[in-house]
Amino acid sequence: MAALSSEDRRIKWVDQVHSNTTLRIGPSDECGQPADAMVSKDSLALTIFVADCAPIALGTQSATMGALHCGWKGLRDGIIRSAHQTIRDIDHSQIFALIGPCIGPCCYEFSYDDLADIALKLRCDPEEIAAFTQSGSLALDLRKAIEVELASLDIELSFEDKRCTSCVAGEFFSYRARGEAERMALIVEKL
Numbered sequence: 001m002a003a004l005s006s007e008d009r010r011i012k013w014v015d016q017v018h019s020n021t022t023l024r025i026g027p028s029d030e031c032g033q034p035a036d037a038m039v040s041k042d043s044l045a046l047t048i049f050v051a052d053c054a055p056i057a058l059g060t061q062s063a064t065m066g067a068l069h070c071g072w073k074g075l076r077d078g079i080i081r082s083a084h085q086t087i088r089d090i091d092h093s094q095i096f097a098l099i100g101p102c103i104g105p106c107c108y109e110f111s112y113d114d115l116a117d118i119a120l121k122l123r124c125d126p127e128e129i130a131a132f133t134q135s136g137s138l139a140l141d142l143r144k145a146i147e148v149e150l151a152s153l154d155i156e157l158s159f160e161d162k163r164c165t166s167c168v169a170g171e172f173f174s175y176r177a178r179g180e181a182e183r184m185a186l187i188v189e190k191l
């Protein structure tokens with residue numbers, strides 16, 4: 001990471017808009033296009049910014065890599081499916097995933113209707129992705145919902161950081177809990 005600077009042409013980022021758009025990125029592609037996932041086989045540093053949404057890194061046995069910004073809207077609308085398909089267009093080897101810190105169910109109150117809508121799109125039971133907040137309200141377990149989607153696509157989960165960005169003040173930025181404007185970055189690159 002120390003070798004990267006903001007002037008580095010290998011750094012690629014997109015204008016994240018909570019969509020289900022994945023871009024296949026090459027060295028000459030411009031940054032700032034509207035999308036929420038990038039896939040590449042080139043020696044680039046795919047960079048995603050988050051505060052409460054989940055940062056997801058994907059990698060394959062054949063060294064294709066992906067970086068995703070995944071909140072509930074993107075998840076519901078198929079951002080993981082879209083990134084998976086973009087990888088499958090160029091690479092049929094096993095895909096592995098890492099999930100970074102995101103908001104936990106402890107802090108993510110949700111209505112039953114919204115939960116049911118997400119469950120319908122993920123083809124799972126609402127109870128599988130439901131939980132309760134610290135104060136006992138119905139909540140979305142975003143991490144669990146992502147796990148359900150990864151499993152349905154046969155993507156192997158290699159690592160997940162289960163800390164809640166909203167609970168752990170001082171360590172993570174949280175838009176929802178503290179209205180912070182700063183973001184954390186996930187950088188996926190080949191070594």
Ligand SMILES: [Zn+2]
Pocket residue numbers: 103104105106107164165166167168
């Ligand atoms: Zn929390």
